[in-house]
Structures are given as C-alpha cells and as structure tokens.
Amino acid sequence: xxxxxxxxxxxxxxxxxxxxxxxxxxxxxxxxxxxxxxxxxxxxxxxxxxxxxxxxxxxxxxxxxxxxxxxxxxxxxxxxxxxxxxxxxxxxxxxxxxxxxxxxxxxxxxxx
Amino acid sequence: xxxxxxxxxxxxxxxxxxxxxxxxxxxxxxxxxxxxxxxxxxxxxxxxxxxxxxxxxxxxxxxxxxxxxxxxxxxxxxxxxxxxxxxxxxxxxxxxxxxxxxxxxxxxxxxx
Numbered sequence: 001x002x003x004x005x006x007x008x009x010x011x012x013x014x015x016x017x018x019x020x021x022x023x024x025x026x027x028x029x030x031x032x033x034x035x036x037x038x039x040x041x042x043x044x045x046x047x048x049x050x051x052x053x054x055x056x057x058x059x060x061x062x063x064x065x066x067x068x069x070x071x072x073x074x075x076x077x078x079x080x081x082x083x084x085x086x087x088x089x090x091x092x093x094x095x096x097x098x099x100x101x102x103x104x105x106x107x108x109x110x111x112x
Numbered sequence: 113x114x115x116x117x118x119x120x121x122x123x124x125x126x127x128x129x130x131x132x133x134x135x136x137x138x139x140x141x142x143x144x145x146x147x148x149x150x151x152x153x154x155x156x157x158x159x160x161x162x163x164x165x166x167x168x169x170x171x172x173x174x175x176x177x178x179x180x181x182x183x184x185x186x187x188x189x190x191x192x193x194x195x196x197x198x199x200x201x202x203x204x205x206x207x208x209x210x211x212x213x214x215x216x217x218x219x220x221x222x223x224x
Contacts, residue, residue: 098144104155106154
C-alpha cells in the first residue's frame, strides 16, 4: 500500500529563516508533486517531478525550490520564507489505475 | 487554461438530507474528473472518479456523473450522515496526464 510521509507536520518559523519540508514515498512512484492549500483557493500546485532529476514548475512556484536526487524523496525548500507562505502543504504521488493523486498527511506552516 | 468551479459553501444539512455539490469545469480535450474529500485534520482522499463522458463514479453512497455536454461532475448523496462532514474538492486531470487542477473546495456540515 502506498504511503507518503511528510515532516514536520507542524512548523512555526520566522521570516527569512530557511526551512525544508521533507516528503518521502515507499512505492518507487515516479511522479511526485507539492501543493499548498489556502482558504477559498483550493489546492494549487507548486512544483512537480516526473522522475529523478526532472522537476517542473506548477502554478505557484515563486519562493519555493525542490530537488529530486532520488526517487523516494522530494523535499520542498523555502530559502527565505515570508508570511504569505503561511499555508497547509501537501505532497502527493500519482498512483492507481487512472493516475489519481495520493496525498500525504500535510504540513501546516506558519511564517511570522 | 483548465479550471474547476464548485459551490464554495459552507453547506449545512440535517442528517438524512439529500446532498448536491455542483462542479463545472473548463478543459480542452477529455479530462478525467475526480472528487476528493478532506476530513478535519487530515489530508485529501480520493472519493470517486470518472474518466470518460457518461461514466458514473460512486463510493460510500456518493455518486457523480461525467456530463460532457454540460461540462459538469456534480456530487450527490441520497442520505448524508454526520460522519460525512468534511471539505469536498472537485478536480480534473488533463488528458495529457500532467496537470491536476482543483476547485476551491466545499465545506459540508451535517447536523444530527
């Protein structure tokens, strides 16, 4: 059974302090992606990766970086977080007969 | 570009009431359509899906039919329960398989 793990689950930080949210999966899926969820806006894709060393911007990539050095991990990096990046973040893989998204448990980030 | 529109709610119903949450989409070609559910404090879970016109997705008493002529994928349930209280997201995946687009979510509260 597919599993997606995110760490940390909750984080409060201050403006400008670099942080990384990790995402790992257990099933060797090629496709991984990051979303942020904000009230009234639904989920918006930040970055996605089709495979190792292959990453692409989603709809809202500004202020974020990602890397995909190995298939199981897809960390989200905020080099200089700002308060407008306060949000709920979800990592997802693509699985199932119709490539539906399978989501991690979420990381709630607050930037003061 | 692709987009998904759904009633934002909140929707408040009494137990055993009939539920409809409207979803319409804009997309080129023949997207796949999904409903996801997010229970309080949890990540998104796939509820049901439909991959071609006139397909009906169903799960846990919920149903939605892919209507290409009206570009809609309305979610229905004949008799809601308190445990159905959650946020529901309509989503599409374009027919190239690269991008998922989510609606803003509809919060449902079911009162006993």
